Amino acid sequence: MSRAMIQAAVTMNQLQQKMDLIGNNLANSQTTGYKTKQANFASLLFQQINNMTDPANAEGRLTPDGVRVGSGAKLGSVNIDLSLGAIKETGRTLDVALLEANHLFQVAVTENNVTETRYTRDGSFYLSPLANNQVMLTTKNGDPVLGVNGQIVFEDGFDEITVAENGQISVRRGNNTEVVGQLDVVEAVRPRLLEATGNNNFRLPDLEALGYNQGEIIQDVEASLRSGALENSNVDMAEQLTDLINVQRSYQFNARTISMGDQMMGLVNQLRS
Amino acid sequence: MLRGFYTAASGMLTMQRQQEALANNIANANTPGYKADQASIRAFPEMLMYQMGSENIPTKQSKNLPVQNPIGSMNTGVYVQEYVPNYVQGSLRETGVTTDLALIDGVFPDETGSIFFTVQNENGEARYTRNGNFTVDGQGNLVTTQGYYVLDQAGNPIQTDGMEFTVTPEGQLQIGAQNIQLGIAYAANANELEKEGNGLFNGEAGPVPAGVTYNVQQGYLEQSNVDATQSMTQMMESYRLFEMNQRVLKAYDESLGKAVSEIGRIG
Numbered sequence: 001m002s003r004a005m006i007q008a009a010v011t012m013n014q015l016q017q018k019m020d021l022i023g024n025n026l027a028n029s030q031t032t033g034y035k036t037k038q039a040n041f042a043s044l045l046f047q048q049i050n051n052m053t054d055p056a057n058a059e060g061r062l063t064p065d066g067v068r069v070g071s072g073a074k075l076g077s078v079n080i081d082l083s084l085g086a087i088k089e090t091g092r093t094l095d096v097a098l099l100e101a102n103h104l105f106q107v108a109v110t111e112n113n114v115t116e117t118r119y120t121r122d123g124s125f126y127l128s129p130l131a132n133n134q135v136m137l138t139t140k141n142g143d144p145v146l147g148v149n150g151q152i153v154f155e156d157g158f159d160e161i162t163v164a165e166n167g168q169i170s171v172r173r174g175n176n177t178e179v180v181g182q183l184d185v186v187e188a189v190r191p192r193l194l195e196a197t198g199n200n201n202f203r204l205p206d207l208e209a210l211g212y213n214q215g216e217i218i219q220d221v222e223a224s225l226r227s228g229a230l231e232n233s234n235v236d237m238a239e240q241l242t243d244l245i246n247v248q249r250s251y252q253f254n255a256r257t258i259s260m261g262d263q264m265m266g267l268v269n270q271l272r273s
Numbered sequence: 274m275l276r277g278f279y280t281a282a283s284g285m286l287t288m289q290r291q292q293e294a295l296a297n298n299i300a301n302a303n304t305p306g307y308k309a310d311q312a313s314i315r316a317f318p319e320m321l322m323y324q325m326g327s328e329n330i331p332t333k334q335s336k337n338l339p340v341q342n343p344i345g346s347m348n349t350g351v352y353v354q355e356y357v358p359n360y361v362q363g364s365l366r367e368t369g370v371t372t373d374l375a376l377i378d379g380v381f382p383d384e385t386g387s388i389f390f391t392v393q394n395e396n397g398e399a400r401y402t403r404n405g406n407f408t409v410d411g412q413g414n415l416v417t418t419q420g421y422y423v424l425d426q427a428g429n430p431i432q433t434d435g436m437e438f439t440v441t442p443e444g445q446l447q448i449g450a451q452n453i454q455l456g457i458a459y460a461a462n463a464n465e466l467e468k469e470g471n472g473l474f475n476g477e478a479g480p481v482p483a484g485v486t487y488n489v490q491q492g493y494l495e496q497s498n499v500d501a502t503q504s505m506t507q508m509m510e511s512y513r514l515f516e517m518n519q520r521v522l523k524a525y526d527e528s529l530g531k532a533v534s535e536i537g538r539i540g
Contacts, residue, residue: 004296045470076418
C-alpha cells in the first residue's frame with residue numbers, strides 16, 4: 001500500500017522546491033535586471049510488476065505484459081528566462097539600462113582579497129569618493145564598474161554628468177565638457193553558461209572544465225544603453241501567482257492521496273477487531 | 274475454506290493497485306508531456322459451476338446414477354490487468370523559454386498512433402518522450418532536464434553551440450546558418466510502448482511516415498493530460514470499493530468465527 005503514499009510524499013517534497021523557486025522569483029520581482037527562474041517537473045522511474053503471468057490472462061491486452069507503476073515526480077533543472085525586462089524611467093543620470101538582451105556591465109568584485117570580474121545587468125550606479133577629491137563609478141554594493149580602461153575615476157566638483165547611448169561618460173565643469181570614461185559593455189554569447197553569484201552578479205564558470213575560452217562566452221559589443229532608466233525584473237507576477245496557486249493545490253491533492261492511503265491501511269488494521 | 278474470502282481479498286488488492294496508478298497520475302499532474310495511466314480491471318477467468326448429485330433409479334436392483342446440473346458461471350476474483358496510457362494531447366502552456374518545445378498532434382493514419390521526440394538514454398539507446406522541457410548543457414548540446422541528449426533525424430545529439438535558435442513548426446532547428454531536423458518519431462501503436470520513467474517511452478517507433486502531420490511549437494510546453502478532478506473522484510470511488518471489500522472480508526471472517534465457536538456447542 002505504501003507505494004501510493006510514497007509517490008505522493010516524494011512529489012510533495014518536490015512541489016515544495018518549486019514553491020521555493022516561485023518565492024524567490026516573487027521576492028525579486030522588484031530587483032533591477034533580475035531574470036525569472038523556471039523549473040518544470042519530470043516523472044520518476046517506473047517499476048515493472050509482473051502479475052498474473054498466465055498466457056490466458058494476456059487476452060485482450062493493449063499494452064506489453066505486466067503493469068508499470070510510477071514513483072511520483074521530481075523537479076527538473078532550473079532554466080533562466082533571458083528575455084528583456086521592462087524599462088523604467090527614473091530620471092537619475094547614473095541609472096543606466098541596457099537595451100539589448102544578454103548585454104552585461106562588467107564589475108570588479110573583491111571577495112576574500114581576490115578580485116574577479118563579474119557581470120551584471122543592474123545599472124544603478126553611484127559615485128564613491130576617493131582620496132584627492134576624486135570619485136569612482138561603482139555599483140550599489142560599492143564594487144567598481146569597469147570601463148574600457150579599467151576603473152572609471154575622475155575629479156569631483158563637476159556641474160553635470162551624462163552617460164551617452166554608447167556608454168561614454170562625460171562631465172561638465174562650467175563651459176567645459178570632458179569625457180571621463182567609457183562603460184565596457186559585453187555580450188554573453190552563451191548566456192546559459194554564466195553562474196549567478198548573488199548581488200545581481202554573474203561570473204564565468206570554470207572554463208577549463210568546460211573546454212571553452214572566455215571569448216566564446218563573453219564578447220565585446222557596441223553598447224546600446226539608456227541613461228535615466230533602469231531595467232525592471234522580468235518576473236510576471238500574475239504568472240508566478242498562478243503557478244503558486246497551482247502548486248499549492250497540487251500539494252493538497254498529494255496530501256489527500258496520503259490520507260487516503262492512511263485510511264486504507266486503517267481499514268486493513270480493522271480486519272481483526 | 275470459503276471461496277469468497279479470497280475474492281474479497283483480491284478486490285482489496287485491485288483497489289490498491291488502482292490507487293497506485295491514480296496517486297502517480299496526481300503526482301504527475303504538473304509534469305509536462307505526462308500521459309495519464311488508466312488501470313483496466315479484469316475478472317479472474319470464468320468458471321462454470323455444477324451441482325453434483327446422484328439420482329436413485331427405482332429398478333429391481335436399485336441403482337444410483339451420478340448427475341450434474343449446471344448452476345451457472347462465476348468468477349473468483351479481480352485484478353488489474355494493465356495500465357493503459359492515455360495518449361490524448363495535453364493542453365499547451367506558454368513559457369517563453371526558447372528551449373521549451375511542444376509537440377502538437379496532427380492527423381495520424383492509425384487510431385493508436387502518436388509522435389514523440391527522440392532522446393538518447395544513459396546506455397546510448399534511443400528512447401521517446403513527449404516532455405519538451407529541454408535545456409542546453411555545458412557542452413552546448415540540447416538535452417532534457419535529466420541530461421539525456423535530444424537526437425536529430427540522423428540519431429546524433431544536437432549541437433547548439435550555446436547559441437539561441439529558432440524552431441520551425443516542421444521541427445527544424447535553425448542555429449545560425451545551420452538547419453537541423455529534430456528526430457521526431459512516430460509509433461503506429463503507442464500502446465505497445467513501455468513507460469520507463471523520467472518521461473521516457475521504450476519500444477517500436479520509426480521515422481514519421483507520409484500522411485502523419487504534426488506541429489512543433491517553440492516556447493511552449495505540453496501540459497500533463499491528467500485531470501486532477503477526475504483522478505480524485507476515481508480515487509474516492511476506489512477507496513470506497515476497497516472499504517466494501519474489507520466489509521465483505523469481515524463478514525466472511527465472522528461466519529468462520531461462528532463456525533469455529535458456535536457449531537457443536539453444547540448448552
